[in-house]
Amino acid sequence: MKELVERLVVNRRLDNESLRALLTECTTDANVLQLLRDCAVRTAREQFGLGIYIRGLIEVSSYCRCDCLYCGLRRSNRSAERYRLTHDEIMACCREGYKLGFRTFVLQGGEDGTHTDRWLEELVRDIRQSYPDVAITLSLGERSEESYRALYEAGANRYLLRHEAANADLYDALHPTAKGLKNRLECLEALKRIGYQVGMGMMIGVKGQTIDDIVEDLQLIGRMQPQMVGIGPFMPHSSTPLGGEPAGDLRLTLAAVAITRLMLPSALIPSTTALATLSPIGRLEGILSGANVVMPNLSPSDIRAKYAIYENKASWGKEAAEGLAALDEELKTIGYHIDYSRGDFNNK
Ligand code: SAH
Numbered sequence: 001m002k003e004l005v006e007r008l009v010v011n012r013r014l015d016n017e018s019l020r021a022l023l024t025e026c027t028t029d030a031n032v033l034q035l036l037r038d039c040a041v042r043t044a045r046e047q048f049g050l051g052i053y054i055r056g057l058i059e060v061s062s063y064c065r066c067d068c069l070y071c072g073l074r075r076s077n078r079s080a081e082r083y084r085l086t087h088d089e090i091m092a093c094c095r096e097g098y099k100l101g102f103r104t105f106v107l108q109g110g111e112d113g114t115h116t117d118r119w120l121e122e123l124v125r126d127i128r129q130s131y132p133d134v135a136i137t138l139s140l141g142e143r144s145e146e147s148y149r150a151l152y153e154a155g156a157n158r159y160l161l162r163h164e165a166a167n168a169d170l171y172d173a174l175h176p177t178a179k180g181l182k183n184r185l186e187c188l189e190a191l192k193r194i195g196y197q198v199g200m201g202m203m204i205g206v207k208g209q210t211i212d213d214i215v216e217d218l219q220l221i222g223r224m225q226p227q228m229v230g231i232g233p234f235m236p237h238s239s240t241p242l243g244g245e246p247a248g249d250l251r252l253t254l255a256a257v258a259i260t261r262l263m264l265p266s267a268l269i270p271s272t273t274a275l276a277t278l279s280p281i282g283r284l285e286g287i288l289s290g291a292n293v294v295m296p297n298l299s300p301s302d303i304r305a306k307y308a309i310y311e312n313k314a315s316w317g318k319e320a321a322e323g324l325a326a327l328d329e330e331l332k333t334i335g336y337h338i339d340y341s342r343g344d345f346n347n348k
Contacts, residue, residue: 012263040258043261052287053293056296058097059304062082066110092300100298112140120151137160139161142187163188163221165217166220167212170213188226200221201231202214204248204252205246222263228345231257232273234248237308237310
């Protein structure tokens with residue numbers, strides 16, 4: 001196993017068989033997982049030092065036309081409370097975030113049919129004009145290439161669109177109403193073509209996912225070379241068809257994060273909110289597996305609970321924008337600190 005990890009460090013890739021063996025071993029042999037994570041941390045430190053970038057997450061709408069089996073915002077979830085932030089409310093979040101020191105705003109939401117290109121363009125343009133020095137990241141699901149282009153021209157810089165599953169059968173099983181993996185990947189290609197810094201990723205431990213599927217996910221990420229990669233454990237939501245399933249495995253998630261760091265040394269990799277929700281030390285464990293970004297919640301406090309992609313999602317304390325001092329304190333316990341710069345890929 002040591003030899004496999006060394007090979008991954010040197011070549012930045014491994015064949016399927018080796019990846020499968022390494023992931024499997026990480027769930028049973030703590031020493032192998034530790035070795036892998038140590039290598040990933042060393043690589044991240046070479047790239048980013050001890051600074052952790054922060055992104056202010058604004059959850060713009062909980063309306064969604066999709067019916068993804070795992071997600072609490074799925075349209076079939078009648079018990080979900082829906083809300084949609086207004087233009088002015090989103091601008092107020094940005095104002096607050098800028099004051100707190102955020103230089104990246106992430107606008108994330110369900111696929112809300114009322115979010116027309118025109119409405120979003122005006123919003124992005126307003127943010128761009130008000131805060132010329134921030135990065136604007138969108139995470140609004142699948143849209144047309146035309147739409148992605150218009151939003152890029154309005155001033156957006158980055159787009160997060162996890163591929164969710166590189167295995168087309170698993171993808172279809174999890175996303176009954178979606179347009180399929182092919183369309184998802186075409187969206188990612190379009191975003192890349194337009195010039196966005198692009199984020200991919202997947203959950204670990206969602207029902208039906210095997211180790212081989214994670215291997216496929218990692219190989220797809222290696223081929224696509226995205227600038228950002230989000231990986232977190234699956235977290236059940238009781239009002240979804242997967243509500244009775246167990247949460248994803250912490251060790252396997254950390255192993256996938258560490259392998260991703262070694263495959264893509266300069267990628268921006270968040271220690272995800274799902275990790276912080278799964279374990280009280282999840283956020284630090286992610287950083288100690290090679291992650292270099294955290295995304296505190298900048299949504300208005302009265303709607304945070306309603307953006308429940310899974311239950312008990314952390315959005316307070318160190319996961320909250322107003323908790324940056326506490327986050328910095330926590331990072332200091334492992335020798336890190338918040339890096340308040342914009343944190344573009346390769347500082348572009
Ligand atoms: N509608 C946008 C944003 C989705 S929410 C889009 O389609 O991209 C952001 C991410 O949260 C998703 O990509 C998914 O991977 C993750 N997510 C959703 N439900 C989850 C759950 N139950 N557990 C863990 N992660 C989840």
